Amino acid sequence: TRPIRRIAPSSDNDHLASIFEQMGAIKKLQKDTFRATAYQKAAAALRAHPSAVVSGKEARGIAGIGKGMAERIDKALEPPARAGGVKCVPPQPMREQVLESGHLPELEELKRDTDVVALRELQLVHGVGAVRAGALIGQGVRAFDGLQQLRGLRGPVSLDPAQRIGLRHAEEFRQKIPRAEARRHEEALLSARDASLPAMQLVVCGSYRRGKATSGDIDALVTPTDGATPASLLARWVDVLRESGYVTDTLAQGPSKFMGVCRLPDGMHRRLDLRSVPPEQFHFATLYFTGSNLLNVKMRLRAIELGMTLNEYRLERKPAVDGQEGEAVPAGSEREVFEALGMDYLEPHERG
Numbered sequence: 001t002r003p004i005r006r007i008a009p010s011s012d013n014d015h016l017a018s019i020f021e022q023m024g025a026i027k028k029l030q031k032d033t034f035r036a037t038a039y040q041k042a043a044a045a046l047r048a049h050p051s052a053v054v055s056g057k058e059a060r061g062i063a064g065i066g067k068g069m070a071e072r073i074d075k076a077l078e079p080p081a082r083a084g085g086v087k088c089v090p091p092q093p094m095r096e097q098v099l100e101s102g103h104l105p106e107l108e109e110l111k112r113d114t115d116v117v118a119l120r121e122l123q124l125v126h127g128v129g130a131v132r133a134g135a136l137i138g139q140g141v142r143a144f145d146g147l148q149q150l151r152g153l154r155g156p157v158s159l160d161p162a163q164r165i166g167l168r169h170a171e172e173f174r175q176k177i178p179r180a181e182a183r184r185h186e187e188a189l190l191s192a193r194d195a196s197l198p199a200m201q202l203v204v205c206g207s208y209r210r211g212k213a214t215s216g217d218i219d220a221l222v223t224p225t226d227g228a229t230p231a232s233l234l235a236r237w238v239d240v241l242r243e244s245g246y247v248t249d250t251l252a253q254g255p256s257k258f259m260g261v262c263r264l265p266d267g268m269h270r271r272l273d274l275r276s277v278p279p280e281q282f283h284f285a286t287l288y289f290t291g292s293n294l295l296n297v298k299m300r301l302r303a304i305e306l307g308m309t310l311n312e313y314r315l316e317r318k319p320a321v322d323g324q325e326g327e328a329v330p331a332g333s334e335r336e337v338f339e340a341l342g343m344d345y346l347e348p349h350e351r352g
């Protein structure tokens with residue numbers, strides 16, 4: 001009973017889509033069916049779109065995104081006004097952060113509504129998104145009490161296995177990982193690597209690599225150094241970590257991505273994200289997986305200005321003829337990616 005949900009091939013617009021799903025769910029709760037539908041359509045269009053949308057103008061070209069939604073996309077992509085930064089692009093594990101950081105002003109206002117508070121609480125359960133949370137509220141499940149209710153609930157409310165795991169660890173997942181603990185996760189991962197898979201490069205990325213005092217989860221990137229495929233490496237790596245008791249649950253697993261739960265022998269359950277890439281993508285993936293989200297958005301925009309495309313896999317020049325493959329710009333380090341974009345290099349702790 002392990003691989004649970006398939007990971008969609010492109011999650012580039014997840015952040016925008018979930019903001020719109022939030023709005024859709026809220027409008028539905030408020031019986032504003034017309035707007036609810038518009039938001040849901042826009043969210044679905046964004047999820048189906050194969051590449052990261054970086055402006056409202058660009059989004060206008062997508063079926064299902066009209067002028068109003070395009071304006072909201074621009075607002076949602078705006079860098080945060082407050083210094084010291086709320087994140088621009090919310091990460092997946094805790095959907096709460098979508099609400100916490102959405103600078104869509106309408107969303108900010110709505111947050112005070114009691115149903116919306118409930119919507120947010122329920123989404124603390126990993127895997128419970130706006131749609132499911134809205135349905136639960138419709139059944140009278142509310143706020144944090146809702147979590148307790150949910151545990152005993154039978155019948156019409158069904159939770160999939162990943163949602164059950166999220167629910168089981170909900171209180172622990174709410175708590176940030178202190179840096180000292182994150183460092184011990186890094187040590188544990190490195191020694192498991194040394195003992196079992198020495199032909200693997202490993203770097204702990206995310207907020208930990210950016211030097212943050214606390215982290216929401218542990219993000220680790222691996223690449224084979226012996227010609228193995230990233231997929232076989234990831235499968236073996238997860239097996240090693242599961243056998244040692246470090247990985248306790250799997251939320252979703254694909255060929256290059258693992259989302260699950262881990263814990264140190266004496267520690268709390270923590271969210272763990274693993275990614276495995278081929279060596280030629282390693283520096284692009286390190287850059288992406290280190291973030292911040294906001295820096296990633298900035299760098300992608302900068303690439304577009306220069307007629308290039310940057311993503312977690314590569315940097316390429318736009319092809320002269322549409323439909324042809326773009327010319328890849330190689331990078332032997334993160335620094336070379338910054339250089340190719342004409343940007344000053346930022347050390348990880350300077351990346352926001």
Ligand code: DCP
Nearest residue numbers: 091206207215216217288289290291292293296
């Ligand atoms: N990332 C991104 N866009 C997303 C999700 C993630 O660019 N929608 C990138 C940048 C993030 C990195 O992946 O820094 C890791 O994602 P996390 O969600 O784990 O975010 P952080 O590690 O930065 O913060 P946290 O401490 O909340 O985990």
Ligand code: MG
Nearest residue numbers: 206207217219
């Ligand atoms: Mg993280």
Ligand code: MN
Nearest residue numbers: 217218219273
């Ligand atoms: Mn993560």
